Amino acid sequence: MKHIIKLSVNGEEYEVFTEIHKTLLEVLREDLGLTGTKRGCDLGSCGACTVLIDEKPCLSCLTLAIDAQGKKIITIEGLATDGTLHPLQKAFAQKGAIQCGFCTPGMILTAKAFLDENPNPSEEEAKMAISGNLCRCTGYVKIVEAILSVTIK
Amino acid sequence: MRLPRFEYFKPKTLKEAVKLLTADPKGTVLLSGGTDLLVNMKHGLIQPKRMINLKAIPKSAYIRDEKDGLRIGALTTLHEIASSPMVQEKFPALIQASKEVAAYALQMMGTIGGNLCQGNRCRFYNQSAFWRSVRPPCHKAGGKICYVAPKSKECHSAYCGDIAPVLIALNAQMKVLGAEGERVFPLKKLYTQNGNRPLSLKKGEILKEILIPPSSGKTLYLKWRLRNSLEFPIISLALHLERDGKQQIKKSRIIFGAVGPGPVEAALAEKMLKTGPLDERMIEKVSSQAVKEISPMRTSLHSPSYKRRMAGILLKQGLEEIMNCGIRNAECGIL
Numbered sequence: 001m002k003h004i005i006k007l008s009v010n011g012e013e014y015e016v017f018t019e020i021h022k023t024l025l026e027v028l029r030e031d032l033g034l035t036g037t038k039r040g041c042d043l044g045s046c047g048a049c050t051v052l053i054d055e056k057p058c059l060s061c062l063t064l065a066i067d068a069q070g071k072k073i074i075t076i077e078g079l080a081t082d083g084t085l086h087p088l089q090k091a092f093a094q095k096g097a098i099q100c101g102f103c104t105p106g107m108i109l110t111a112k113a114f115l116d117e118n119p120n121p122s123e124e125e126a127k128m129a130i131s132g133n134l135c136r137c138t139g140y141v142k143i144v145e146a147i148l149s150v151t152i153k
Numbered sequence: 154m155r156l157p158r159f160e161y162f163k164p165k166t167l168k169e170a171v172k173l174l175t176a177d178p179k180g181t182v183l184l185s186g187g188t189d190l191l192v193n194m195k196h197g198l199i200q201p202k203r204m205i206n207l208k209a210i211p212k213s214a215y216i217r218d219e220k221d222g223l224r225i226g227a228l229t230t231l232h233e234i235a236s237s238p239m240v241q242e243k244f245p246a247l248i249q250a251s252k253e254v255a256a257y258a259l260q261m262m263g264t265i266g267g268n269l270c271q272g273n274r275c276r277f278y279n280q281s282a283f284w285r286s287v288r289p290p291c292h293k294a295g296g297k298i299c300y301v302a303p304k305s306k307e308c309h310s311a312y313c314g315d316i317a318p319v320l321i322a323l324n325a326q327m328k329v330l331g332a333e334g335e336r337v338f339p340l341k342k343l344y345t346q347n348g349n350r351p352l353s354l355k356k357g358e359i360l361k362e363i364l365i366p367p368s369s370g371k372t373l374y375l376k377w378r379l380r381n382s383l384e385f386p387i388i389s390l391a392l393h394l395e396r397d398g399k400q401q402i403k404k405s406r407i408i409f410g411a412v413g414p415g416p417v418e419a420a421l422a423e424k425m426l427k428t429g430p431l432d433e434r435m436i437e438k439v440s441s442q443a444v445k446e447i448s449p450m451r452t453s454l455h456s457p458s459y460k461r462r463m464a465g466i467l468l469k470q471g472l473e474e475i476m477n478c479g480i481r482n483a484e485c486g487i488l
Contacts, residue, residue, distance in 0.1 A: 021156040023191075042154045043192050045383065050258055056232075057258040062191045064184075066161065067206060110258060117236075131382030132256025 005066050009034065010078025016065070024068050025049045025060035028075060036076040036105050040134070047133030050106035051075050057113040076105035079112070087150045088112055097146040099137030107133045111147045119152045126151075154195040154281070160203040166210060167330050167361060173205050175332045175357030183207055183359065185228055186263035188255070189271045197282035198272075198294065207359070214264075216240060222366040227266030227359075231316075232257075234265060244365060246372035246391070250319040253376045256383045266360045269317050269327075269343065273310035273351045273414060274385060275301060275452045292349055301450045308348030311452040313411045317344070318391035319374045321416050322406040325365045331358035344415030351414055370395030370404065371475050375467045386411040387453060388460050392471040400430035407468065412449035412460055419443040422468075436472045440465040 007014045009032060016031045025042075028034045028051070040048030042061045049061040052074040079086045088108050091097070098104050107130060114121070114129035121129070126147045127140070135143060159182075164170040174181050180202035182190055193199045207213065213228035216237050223243055225234065234240055235251040254260055254268060277285075277300040278293050290296030292308035299305045317340065325340045331354075340363070345353045354360070372393040378384040389410035397403045405426040407419040422443035429435055449460040 019158070020161045021158050023156065026155075043195060044188055044255075044259060047256070047258060056261045058262055059188070059258050062187050062262065064156075064161075064187070064191075064206075067184075067187075067208065113261075114257065128382065129257045132258050 003066065006069055007032075007065065007073060008071070009073045010075060018065065020064070020066055022065050023061055024051065024058075024063040024065045024073070027065040028060060028073075034075050034077055038102055038105060040102070040106075045134075046103075047106045047110060047130075048103055050109045050133065052109050052113055055113060055116065057110045074109070076109060079108065086112065088115070088147070091146040091149045092143070095142050095146040095149060097138060097142040103133055103135040103137075107135065107143060115147070115151065121148075121151060123148060156191065156194050157197070157200050159201050161206065162203065163206045163209045167207075167213065167359060170205050170207060170210065171330055171332060171357050171359055173203070174359060177203060178356045181205060185267040186230065186259075187267075188259050188263045189267060193272060193279075196280065198278065213361075218243070222364050225265055225363045225365070227361055227363065228264050229266075231260040231263045231265065231268065235260060244319075244323060244368075244372065246319050246374050246393075247316070247323070247365070250315045250374040250376075250391070253374065254315045259383075265316060265363060268314050269320070269340070269363070270352055270354075270360060271312075271314050273308075273348050274313045275308075275310040275348075276454065277301065278310055301452055308414070309450040309452060310348040310351075310414060311411050311450070312344060312351060312413065312415045313385040314416075315374070315376060315386065315389060315410065318389060318408040318410040318416045319372065320363065320365065321408045321418070322372055322391040322393035323365050323368055324406075325363055327360060328362040328364065329354060329358045330361045331355055335361070337364075341416070341418070346413060346415045348414040368393070368395075371478065373471045373474060375471055376410075377463050377467060385453075387455050388412055388449070388463050388467065390464070390467040390471055391416075392468070392475070394426070394431075394472075394475055396431070400432070402426045402431055407443055409443075409447050409464055411453075412447045412464065417447050419446040419468075421446060431472065431476050436469055436476065439472065440469045443468050 005016045028037050038048040040046035044059045044062045050057050051060045054071050110133050182201040182204050184206045213226045215226040217224045231251040231254050235248050241248050301309045321341045327340050328337050374391050376386045376389040378386050391408040393406040395404040405423045407423050409417045422439045425439050444461050444465040449457045
């Protein structure tokens with residue numbers, strides 16, 4: 001049975017007429033057209049679908065859309081403000097931390113949540129924080145460099 | 154992979170949730186973090202008619218320090234536990250175990266109650282419907298065979314949770330709410346050691362709270378896995394020791410994870426630890442005894458003999474750490 005689900009995504013309010021068993025990932029991509037959030041393993045193992053729900057990293061493939069009602073959802077599309085990239089987005093571009101780009105949205109959102117919580121992490125802590133986000137291109141070196149470049153020193 | 158269809162409920166109280174669950178316990182699942190349940194549903198391993206979301210129940214996530222110990226609400230996330238100064242001060246091993254579960258985002262989503270009640274795992278069971286379709290279903294999937302031990306009449310799936318071994322070692326109690334009211338029992342009794350039906354919860358019962366009594370001594374959690382994140386354990390060990398001020402052990406718990414259908418206690422090795430001072434000879438003796446008390450199966454890619462060997466090595470490592478820490482901290486009151 002279909003229901004109306006109200007979602008707040010990137011500061012905008014949406015009403016979606018959709019099935020209750022749909023995941024947040026499916027609603028974001030298929031109903032709202034926000035395809036920046038990627039479908040990777042779809043089983044919670046790769047981190048490609050990470051979004052921020054109330055500023056915490058969440059795997060949207062393992063979150064029911066209906067369960068995200070009334071919460072503040074941020075996807076990669078909502079990270080830049082007034083056309084200016086978030087410092088992490090800039091750092092990823094400048095350090096060459098992107099190759100195919102598939103893991104990047106999840107990687108950046110996870111890193112954002114982590115740095116908000118721990119603004120001055122060690123390299124080891126940063127690596128641990130993104131250990132649930134798989135990248136098959138870069139070998140992680142430049143990603144870790146990019147994350148550490150925006151920490152408070 | 155799409156989730157199957159289900160009827161959805163979001164009760165506002167735990168009592169209401171119990172009522173809903175009691176109405177159809179077999180066809181209903183409980184949603185907390187969803188990191189285990191939704192994966193199993195996507196794989197077609199569970200096809201519930203109804204889902205009860207517990208997350209809207211107020212005051213179900215908390216960490217409280219009370220006279221009789223630390224009380225943790227079942228819906229408290231692993232990240233909340235891992236970042237709690239109160240837990241850090243009283244039970245650092247629980248922090249360590251919470252941080253060892255999966256990875257950052259999954260710790261944010263996963264709850265302690267969900268972690269304790271997670272499904273057992275097996276390399277023949279935790280697979281997609283397509284992967285499993287080439288052969289008849291196993292015991293756990295409703296069939297009549299076990300692919301791990303083909304002659305066996307029971308399911309040998311392994312309990313792979315990280316939190317339960319530590320909490321059992323700390324003698325934690327569970328509070329559950331059912332149709333007949335509340336019930337408190339030791340966490341160890343939650344696990345039936347039956348792979349097909351691993352939890353002893355009665356019809357309609359829902360986990361409400363975990364109580365960890367005050368404890369002296371030292372607790373450790375050691376997890377052996379393929380890489381330092383995300384993975385379930387190949388084998389894990391929770392170790393709790395209390396000494397009488399000198400070298401003599403007065404209380405010991407040795408709990409292994411991922412080597413049986415529930416957390417496995419090496420009771421004879423625990424007794425052996427109390428028979429003499431903790432020295433290298435004792436460590437050697439106890440480690441070889443503990444290995445005899447577990448019977449891991451080929452539920453993961455690793456052979457049972459490898460797991461047994463690693464069990465001995467982990468225990469040795471843990472006991473050595475405590476022995477050396479005791480020498481370093483002879484007067485610091487840790488032991």
